[in-house]
Amino acid sequence: MRIEEIHLEAFGCYTDYRISFGDTNRTFHLLYGSNEAGKSTLLRGLTNLFYEIPANTMDAFFHTPSKLRIGGTIQCTDGRRCSFYRRKGNKNTLMFLDKQPMEDSFLQSFLGGVSKEAFTSMFALNHETLRMGGESLLKGGGNLGESLFEAAAGIHHLNQVLLKLDKAATNLFSPKASKPIINQLLSEHKKLKEKTKAASLSANKWLELKKQLISKEKELLSLQQEIREEEKERAKLERILWSLPLIAKRKTVLEELKALGQVVVLPKEFTAQRLDLSGKLALERAHKERLLKDVLELEQQILELDIPQEFILHAELIEELQQELSSYRTDLASVPQLEAENRLLEEEARNNLTQLQYHGPWEQLERLRIQLFDKERMRQLASQYYVLEQQLSNTEKQLRERLEELEELKQKREGIGEAVNIQPLQQAVADIRKLGDLEAQLEREQKAMHSLTREIQLEIEKDPLWSGTVEETERIAVPLSETLDGFHDQQQKLLSEKNALSQKIKELESFLKEIQDELEDMSKQGQVPTEQDLMQAREEREQGWTLIRRAWLDKLPDLEGERAYSPDNLEVAYQHAVEKADEVSDLLRIEAERVARYEHLIVMLQEKEKSLNSLYEALETMERDLACWTEQWHNLWGKIGIQPLSPKEMKGWCYKHAERLLLIKQRRELTHSFEENQCKLEQNCALLGSLLSRLEPNLSVREGSLSTLLGQAERILVENEKRRSDIEHLNRSIEEASQKLRRAKEEHNQAQEKIEGWRKNWAEAISKTSMPETLTVEMADQYIRIHDELFTRVDQQKKNQWALEQKRMSIQRFENHVRELLAKIEWNSQDLFSIEHLITELYAALQKAKRDAERKQQWFEQIVKMKQELEQLEENLFALENKMRLLLAQAGCEQEEQLQEAEERSKAYCQIEQQLVLLEQQLLENGAGLTIHELIKETEQVDRDLLPQFVKEKEDILRIKNEEKSHLNQEFGVIKHEFEKLDGESQEALMAAEEGETVIASLRHESERFIRYQLAAFILRKAIDDFRDKNQHPILQRASYLFNRLTLGSFIGLSIGFDSKDTPVIVGIRENGDEVGVEGMSDGTQDQLYLALRIANVEKYATENEPMPLILDDILVHFDDKRSKETLRILAEISTKVQVIYFTHHEHLVGLAKEVVEEEILDIHRIHHRQVYMEIGEMSEDKKSDRII
């Protein structure tokens, strides 16, 4: 199969890109493209074309995945052709050119059933796979089978695969190791199995244990029985030992009881009752005696008590006096104090009177008293006076100040003159300002005018085509731009036509020359026979024949004709003619090709000469047209006196000229504006001058410029403005000052009036009092103060006098009362001066009398109570004595005193009896249910002296037996515990067994893996050996030849050697016969060995199958130029059998290929996707497909 065309309609960076390998003679296709030219994409595209576009393709970045399309045309050796497309998708991705779906199997029939893997590994090779192949050869030590197999299958890692399988297997299992997984699992399983066995309970063990348990239990029971018997014996002995003393004691007690004889047994509480009763009797009797004695004593005391009755009668009066006594005492003391105070007050009042200059009698003193109302009025007036006085002085001062102020302002106003009218000047200045700085503008315009003039001048001078004045320049009539364009187009058209003609002529001339040369060459190689020559020769022959026929057959020789025909003999001449005709005819037949070519050339020569002549004529016409155009052109410009250049240049000149005219126009406008401004300046100067001289006549205005004048005018305007505002301000101030003065005068008058009114009031107020009329305001205050002191004292003295009299009266009254009382109670009063003492004594006596009366009353009451108590006592005594009599009867006694003895006897009897009961109770309680009699009987049967010995013996026996029992119990417990443990709940063995099963499961899993790896490695080795056996010779032979060439004779070939394990390996043979193993070869040589093996395989495949194209991607990167050339040569050779498509980045390879590969079979393509899709937009549809390479 060979590829005729690849069409990357939309794939990777390619759009509608075609590579055609259509020329069947060219079998070695060299595809050259720089880096990034899309070489790899193209390679992928090839594989994808045959074997689907992968789902995760990296070539769908420019075109969307659904748009990806690759097409191709392929042809089989049997002549079948197929053009198809592939799209990206899951199924039905193939289609014919007419979009009809194509079956995969149909394509497969072209590919000879080669799978994608086989295709990429066997028929596609790049420098990496080459390198890997070389390395793999090295790693395999050149193992023959592997090398051949790998080289054949294109698999480089076969050796690694084998090692990997081996390693995987050894990692899983190794018969003698312990680490591999299976070995570990085996040992684990063994352990678990042992564990299961150890943890298992055997039936025998369980039965044995059960038997043990039962026998122990029996043993234990019998022992317990024995112990019980012994314990019984011991208890009996112990009982006897213990009851012996009790029985003896009982006997003694019984005897004592007998000795006591007849006894009245009194109840237990009898003694207590008796003692209680006699105690109570004694107490009651003593109490009765004490009460009688107390009554007597109280009656005696009452008789002895004496109480004064009159005191109690007047008790109220005495208590009253006693109460008043203290106020009496106070009064008595305060009389002399008041008297002294009064004297002092009178003295001070008199002093005050002296101060007030009063000399009248003391009794008329009241006349001096000033009424409260008057006093208040005086005080008010006095305070008013000070205010009024102050007001008056204030207003006076103000009045003075206002006057002075007014005077000052008036003087100032007179100092300033009057304002003048400045309105016109103001207007003029404002107008001039509006115009701006006229002088500066004029200066600028002048400068601009000068520079423009100079520029225009220069421009005109610089022009090479035109000279004249400015005005002339303005007046030139330049042709229109359209006219110039017309001339230009015409000229261009003419020139290009002329050039085209010249070109054609040149081509034709050279073509003619080629034809003439070839004709000449042909002629040189020998005369080329023509049909004409043949005809001529035949005619000559015919002529000879006619002559001969006439001479020989007709016997009418035409001698004339013969002579004319040939100087030789006729037959000779004829023979020559026949020979020549034959010769020409032969020549024509033999050199038919040459003849045809010769004739063709002649005809072509004539045709071309004819067309050349017509071209010459056309050229002449063209030149005439050009001359005519030139004349018209010159005429156009001659009118304005210009020698024209080319239309293009003249168009440039026209632009320049237009610019010039623009400058001239500008200058004219500028001049006009300048003149206008000049005129305005002069007018303004005159106006300002006249206005200024009117305002300030002495000012010089003649020489000043406009700006100076403006300065003056503005100064005057400012000064005038200031003066006007000053005057206004002063006038307003004077007006204000006069008003203030007026108000001050009014205030002053009011103050004077008020003070006059006050004086009148004052005089009036004084006249109403006793005060002297001359009294001033300042003195009035003092007077009133002394007056107030005086009357305070007078009033105080009067009050004291009244109190004094009151006191004296109450003293007298009290003393009278006392005397009255004394008379009533017939108190023997020694003197009344010690009245206080008297009252106190009286009071004390009264108190005593009262207390005595009270006590007497209490005593009476006590006596009554005591008598009642006595009656009660008598009753109690009688009851108690009755009870005593009952007791006596109970005890069988006559007297109280006999009772104690009876009691003691009864007590003794009870004690003994109690002892007896206690003893018998003890005996019965511990007597194990025997009666006292039986107990006594029991004691009688034993030897009392040996009894303790017996008890001890029994105890020893028991101790031993008990120890034995405890031991037995322990043993039983252990067995029982062990037995109970075996309740079937233990899962230890089960768990170990379960775990064992999981290990078995793992073992099974790992074994399967091991078996797979082990057998895979084994089978693979076998298969390789088998392949080696079957394919060794033809491939090795061919590879040997190729290796010799690829190494440029460095090795003469390949052979089979054997390694240390006697495995056959590939070796290279040096010229001297040395064998070199793969490990002894350089990297490059290893690559070449691998390449040789691969090529040999591909060739072998091609002989047995439908050949597949060999696609190589820059495999020569590491080859030097010489080896590269040789490789290319070999590839070219095999390309006759297998289509070779070689991709490269390296331009020099193209050169090498051209050198060594025959031109006829070499097909060079240059790839560059970018250029392609950049140009597509600009191209028309039908061209697109042609412009790919």
Place this chain on the structure above:
Amino acid sequence: MKFIHAADIHLDSPLRGLERYEGAPVETIRGASRQAFVRLVDLCLEEDIDFLLIAGDLYDGNWPDFNTGLFFAKQMSRLREASIPVYLIRGNHDAASRITKQVPLPENVHVFSFETAQTYLIESLKVAIHGQSFAMQSVTENLVHRYPMPYEGYFNIGLLHTSLNGREGHESYAPCTVTDLVDKGYDYWALGHIHKRELIYENPWILFPGNIQGRHIKETGNKGCSLVQVDEELRIEHRSLDVLRWDLCEVDLSGASDLSEVYEQVNQAVRERIQVADQRLLALRIILTGSTSVHQELNEDIEQTVNSIRAVATDSSLGHLWIEKIKIKTRPVESLDDLLEGNTPLAHLLTYIESLNEQDALLEELVEELKPLRAKLPPEFFAEENEEIKDTSYIKNQLKDIEQLIISQILK
């Protein structure tokens, strides 16, 4: 009248083929057969049945631990407390078991003699139970002929451990035909020995209840006992007892185009199986099949694939799952036949492997290759469901996998 018919308890028989891995629910399945048996006793008590029938193979033949017998006795005591009698015959396994004869059983447990066929009568129910235990492991005699004639006026039950006329995967013991049984004139044949539940005949009723707990991947599906109620008519109801259920889960990956889809499909399939198992713990074998474009990817590193699939399945199981095994039986989309075309070395390799099937000498060599491994493997490895690895037919079975391994390694 209500009774339970169970058989093939195989008490304390460990589960086989469950490889441990991280996250496997080890604790749940510990003592699974014991757990299932306790459930059986619980069910007897719950249903308050009149008696329990056990049709042989109470123990596992070679199991050495006497604890198992004691455990059984203890469970039987529970039934004694509830006055439920138990009738049992010894099967081939029990005959081989060292435990059987020694265990002291409570008085409610009646074991049929192995010397002759026996009958137990339950007068209160008018039930006659006939049976005979296996005297030895291998009984090849038809025991039915020895069974007594039916009792008139009684409900006659025959208790028999048999493989009938042979059942796949089970040794042939006490052979007999269905006709033999029908002709006997009993009302109900309580059979044991076949681990898969099977109702052989109706009226008279002949039933294998199956074992109560599946023990390996060949014992898939619902396991338990049969609850039989006899009133006017007879009703049989299967009751699940298994702690762990064995199941196969085949996932057809034909539609899968990448690994994530594979995982998704596995996830889906596993969920379905768990659903079917009624949330019971599953021991699942996942088998990936179908011709798929991910075939090569799945086979490139089988360990990796198995781990990923297991992780995916475990994730979706909520602890209800133990992955027993994951088998990759997928096929490539393009058949390898394409590679066989032409005279390529790969084609040579494939042809060579294919040709091995015919080359007995070479196969023998391959068998020999495995000899060191075989010598080391313990006898337990070759128990029941394991394939023999010492004959050429085993090797032949492996050839496809080996071919797959080689190709995946070479094309990697």
